[in-house]
Amino acid sequence: MPEGHSLHRLARQFDDVFGGQTVLVSSPQGRFSSDAERIDGHQLEHAFAKGKQLFCRFSNDLYLRVHLGLYGAFSFGGDQHFTGASSIGAPRKIGESETGTTSDAESYNGPPAPVGAVRVRIVSEHGWADLRGPTACEVLDHDRVQAHLNKLGPDPLIGSAVRFRAAKGQADIADSETLLEAGHKEFRANLLKTKTPIGVALMNQSVISGVGNIYRAEALFRNRISPALPANELSAQKTRKLWWDIVSVMEDGVRDGKIITTLPEDRDPQGVIWPDNAYYVYQRQGMQCRKCSARISLAEVAARKLYWCPRCQKRPRQRHST
């Protein structure tokens, strides 16, 4: 599923294979038909992601906005000019990754008959993309897109996105670091605004965008932060460390197409990295902590499963003010 790294991979894939192309947009399922008509046959100029959302700008100044939610996924296919991820979105089993190439490259004859509930189908000369099960999928004008973007907190993958665009000559690579520093400042300010537990705040897309349940749990463990700590009590130093650590692990996620947060020295040398040794705490409740051997805890918080190590992630001692 789609945490931020999946959406940024998706944006790259879209930009690579559809960018600058005239595309046919339809809704085999029918639910998107009236919106599809507004962009059908136009040029897809540019695709980008913020947090867990994908935006595509079309040549008639309209935008496609997609939010995959819990179930949404894209599948792709096409000829030899159209390679990359075969599927990006909700993994259907633990361990599914997002890398691979299309299988019909040799004998491409256009997209296959749609299978199941395909909300949107996008077709270019060289390939196609099918979208199923998104939480949100709509066509918007620029102002409404901006309103969505404004609601989202800083995206730790902004630097990754800028470097990708810079490689195409569409951005200045120096902006990467500048924007990440600005993101850190915004993140810090957002945390200071609330007493909400940091474990909940990290899932709030207006505080930081793109972090989901896995990155939330893993980033807190890697930084030895209790998920119960009020957000405004996280020190400036810890906040800085947390931000840059999230940047680092999520950039790895974009590169790998899967989430791996463990360091080599914390993995079982006998086992495979993926998926058995990929995480410190996520879905490891009752198992021994890789660092201290305490049993990993699990609690339901705000309708989501929260995993943490009760020994490594203790709250700092309360200081008496006497």
Next chain:
DNA sequence: CTAGCATGATCAC
């Protein structure tokens, strides 16, 4: 076969 579950988020009360 079906119920349960999943890396998400909104809305009503």
Next chain:
DNA sequence: TGATCCTGCTAGC
């Protein structure tokens, strides 16, 4: 806090 959106894999009859 709970219902709902909505898809597909998996575990268990």
